[in-house]
Amino acid sequence: MIEASTILKGNDLKVETQYLVLLDELLELCRQNLRTVDEEFIRKAFRLSYWAHRNDRRASGELYIAHPLAVARIYVEQIGFDDVGVAAALLHDVVEDTEISLEFISETFDDKLAQIIDGLTKMSGAFESRDITKAENVRKLMLSMASDIRVIFVKFADRLHNMQTLGSLPPHKQFRIASETLNLFAPLAHRFGFHSLKNQLEDLCLAYIHPDEYHEITTGLRNTQRDREQYIAGFIDPLRERLSEDGFTFDIYGRSKNLYSIYRKMTRQDKPLQEIYDIFAIRIVLEGDGSKGKEDCWRVYSIITDLFKPIPERFRDFISVPKSNGYQSLHTTVFGPEGRRVEIQIRTQEMHEIAEKGVAAHWKYKEQVNSDDKEMDELLTWVRDLLEDPESENATEFVRDFRLNLYDEEIYIFTPRGDLFTLPTGATPVDFAYLVHTQVGFHCIGAKVNGKMVPLSYRLKSGDQVEIITSKKQTPNPDWIKFVVTQKARSRIRHWINQKRREAQTHGREVWEKRASRANISLTDSELAKIATRLKFPNMEQLFYEIGSGLFDVNDLIKSAKASQREEEEARHDEDSLRLQYETFLDSAQSSGKPALLIDGELHTDIATDYATCCNPIPGDSVFGFLSRSGMIKIHRVSCRNAPNLILNRADRIISVDWSRQKDVQFVAALRVMGEDRVGILSDLTQVVSKNLKTNIRSITISTDDGVFEGNLVLFVSDLDHLRRLIDRIKRIEGIHGVYRFEEQGDDS
Ligand code: MN
Numbered sequence: 234m235i236e237a238s239t240i241l242k243g244n245d246l247k248v249e250t251q252y253l254v255l256l257d258e259l260l261e262l263c264r265q266n267l268r269t270v271d272e273e274f275i276r277k278a279f280r281l282s283y284w285a286h287r288n289d290r291r292a293s294g295e296l297y298i299a300h301p302l303a304v305a306r307i308y309v310e311q312i313g314f315d316d317v318g319v320a321a322a323l324l325h326d327v328v329e330d331t332e333i334s335l336e337f338i339s340e341t342f343d344d345k346l347a348q349i350i351d352g353l354t355k356m357s358g359a360f361e362s363r364d365i366t367k368a369e370n371v372r373k374l375m376l377s378m379a380s381d382i383r384v385i386f387v388k389f390a391d392r393l394h395n396m397q398t399l400g401s402l403p404p405h406k407q408f409r410i411a412s413e414t415l416n417l418f419a420p421l422a423h424r425f426g427f428h429s430l431k432n433q434l435e436d437l438c439l440a441y442i443h444p445d446e447y448h449e450i451t452t453g454l455r456n457t458q459r460d461r462e463q464y465i466a467g468f469i470d471p472l473r474e475r476l477s478e479d480g481f482t483f484d485i486y487g488r489s490k491n492l493y494s495i496y497r498k499m500t501r502q503d504k505p506l507q508e509i510y511d512i513f514a515i516r517i518v519l520e521g522d523g524s525k526g527k528e529d530c531w532r533v534y535s536i537i538t539d540l541f542k543p544i545p546e547r548f549r550d551f552i553s554v555p556k557s558n559g560y561q562s563l564h565t566t567v568f569g570p571e572g573r574r575v576e577i578q579i580r581t582q583e584m585h586e587i588a589e590k591g592v593a594a595h596w597k598y599k600e601q602v603n604s605d606d607k608e609m610d611e612l613l614t615w616v617r618d619l620l621e622d623p624e625s626e627n628a629t630e631f632v633r634d635f636r637l638n639l640y641d642e643e644i645y646i647f648t649p650r651g652d653l654f655t656l657p658t659g660a661t662p663v664d665f666a667y668l669v670h671t672q673v674g675f676h677c678i679g680a681k682v683n684g685k686m687v688p689l690s691y692r693l694k695s696g697d698q699v700e701i702i703t704s705k706k707q708t709p710n711p712d713w714i715k716f717v718v719t720q721k722a723r724s725r726i727r728h729w730i731n732q733k734r735r736e737a738q739t740h741g742r743e744v745w746e747k748r749a750s751r752a753n754i755s756l757t758d759s760e761l762a763k764i765a766t767r768l769k770f771p772n773m774e775q776l777f778y779e780i781g782s783g784l785f786d787v788n789d790l791i792k793s794a795k796a797s798q799r800e801e802e803e804a805r806h807d808e809d810s811l812r813l814q815y816e817t818f819l820d821s822a823q824s825s826g827k828p829a830l831l832i833d834g835e836l837h838t839d840i841a842t843d844y845a846t847c848c849n850p851i852p853g854d855s856v857f858g859f860l861s862r863s864g865m866i867k868i869h870r871v872s873c874r875n876a877p878n879l880i881l882n883r884a885d886r887i888i889s890v891d892w893s894r895q896k897d898v899q900f901v902a903a904l905r906v907m908g909e910d911r912v913g914i915l916s917d918l919t920q921v922v923s924k925n926l927k928t929n930i931r932s933i934t935i936s937t938d939d940g941v942f943e944g945n946l947v948l949f950v951s952d953l954d955h956l957r958r959l960i961d962r963i964k965r966i967e968g969i970h971g972v973y974r975f976e977e978q979g980d981d982s
Contacts, residue, residue, distance in 0.1 A: 426591020741781025
């Protein structure tokens with residue numbers, strides 16, 4: 234690169250005179266068309282390009298430098314954006330075709346220029362070598378790769394020159410390049426408002442794609458040219474005179490429409506050339522800009538319609554409502570001499586430049602801006618608005634689907650065959666694999682990006698060529714969920730994980746059922762769920778899943794199940810006997826309808842009692858019992874008149890009896906108890922109440938719901954102290970969270 238460095242100074246480089254002439258012409262055009270020109274910058278770029286391409290020749294045989302020079306000239310004349318773009322045009326092929334590196338360019342020039350050339354190099358590498366059928370995709374790819382809008386501008390100029398010199402290439406290449414240009418570059422140029430460049434591209438394409446029609450139209454136009462020129466002159470002359478009289482400064486001329494649009498009219502209307510009436514248009518370009526210019530356009534329009542009868546439905550006002558690419562003009566069609574229809578376009582000089590040069594010209598008329606970066610930012614914003622404007626005339630899918638990647642939302646990825654796929658930024662080979670096909674994703678085991686192996690979590694970049702390696706044995710890895718970004722990949726992987734889970738669960742349940750029946754265990758699902766909880770599983774499904782996938786030993790479950798079955802049985806037994814006891818007691822206490830009696834200080838529910846009719850004792854009286862011959866105990870008042878006789882003569886039959894309410898004042902108290910529903914809780918409760926505190930239970934009702942236990946206890950207690958001790962004790966039972974006294978006996982007691 235030492236040699237290149239000296240070349241840049243210019244002393245040792247011999248340049249053929251014809252190219253020096255071309256360079257001078259280029260610089261002159263720069264001075265005319267650009268706002269600022271760093272001539273040395275451009276000269277330096279020329280010298281490097283000349284030297285780098287010194288051994289290369291074009292297909293036509295001339296020195297290669299002729300091409301970059303021509304591209305730079307097109308850029309200045311037709312796009313005219315800035316001098317960095319001119320230098321980029323001069324150097325656009327050096328990194329791709331010669332030994333010059335990007336680093337060298339950024340060192341000897343600057344990073345910005347290097348960045349543009351990098352974009353140009355990548356872009357041609359990304360798709361020019363491939364056969365891509367969908368122009369839409371390439372358009373997206375181009376824009377996604379163009380971090381700097383000048384990459385696309387230079388690309389347009391490059392393409393136009395390639396089309397102009399297409400004759401040197403073999404026919405099959407001509408056709409391929411021409412159709413790519415027609416489907417890709419021409420619509421894109423139109424979108425950016427490069428009207429005249431778009432027309433040139435289309436006309437050149439027509440020549441290579443439909444040579445017969447091209448020939449028919451060009452000869453047809455040539456044959457009628459004199460006639461047409463005479464007619465136009467006859468139309469223009471009086472108009473020019475009139476406009477001059479009214480003090481306008483203007484340019485007026487007639488021009489044929491571009492060949493491709495005539496061709497389209499012929500095919501669309503299915504008419505020969507002779508029958509297409511709007512082959513040409515008259516154009517009036519007025520001096521003066523701003524609102525004065527606008528007013529002038531309308532005044533000229535009114536003068537024209539004084540002279541010629543207009544066709545109202547052909548009138549278009551693109552001044553008040555410009556096209557999305559910035560185009561402004563008034564269009565009208567009038568009846569000229571001989572009754573021929575004549576289209577007239579009225580516009581100011583500024584509107585004209587925007588119509589021809591689009592974005593770049595629009596920029597020229599913008600107010601002064603400070604920095605280069607800010608200028609670029611504003612342009613990019615403008616371009617984005619332009620491309621995203623939903624109101625634009627053919628803002629069909631192109632604009633809607635289209636995102637200038639200035640925001641890096643999407644990347645464009647190639648298959649090894651050259652098919653293009655769109656993915657969100659951050660996508661990985663796994664996302665790509667699933668996008669290509671679910672089965673590819675399913676069996677994907679590795680990936681090559683641009684020929685090199687990468688991890689499956691690798692973040693892809695626009696233009697990457699990705700090859701997915703699959704294996705029939707491979708299945709999705711649950712870890713993939715952590716790095717995939719597309720909905721499709723995520724949902725497919727999740728679906729697979731869930732499916733595997735369900736399979737493991739089903740298997741786990743089968744294993745359990747087989748073992749359980751062998752061990753003679755039979756549990757309901759809710760019993761199983763309780764065991765799962767006790768074994769610290771979140772639910773039964775997880776338990777089966779872990780058994781099914783070998784994470785948990787089914788024998789441990791069998792053991793737990795046996796233990797819990799035993800406990801259940803014991804608890805059930807306890808509770809059954811307790812219940813029986815209380816029910817018997819309740820029956821006896823209530824069915825007789827009499828107050829309970831204490832006989833020899835104890836409750837005897839199995840002894841029949843009756844009240845003596847001689848003294849009719851009532852509760853509260855001091856009483857004694859007399860055992861009759863039939864075995865029944867008769868209750869007498871102590872003050873009964875027969876009492877002395879009975880006590881003295883039949884002392885062996887006298888039994889000490891007391892009102893149980895009297896000796897041990899019993900009143901009914903109801904408690905509400907709440908806690909966890911666990912095995913044996915009811916027996917613990919009754920145990921505490923009846924055995925420890927010797928309290929009689931009148932009734933117990935319990936309900937359990939979703940693991941929560943709730944019980945109502947109706948008890949006989951002697952006094953408040955007794956009740957408090959009882960509550961205290963119940964609270965200490967494991968699993969009981971709350972004990973409350975009912976103030977009144979509810980309906981449920
Ligand atoms: Mn080129």
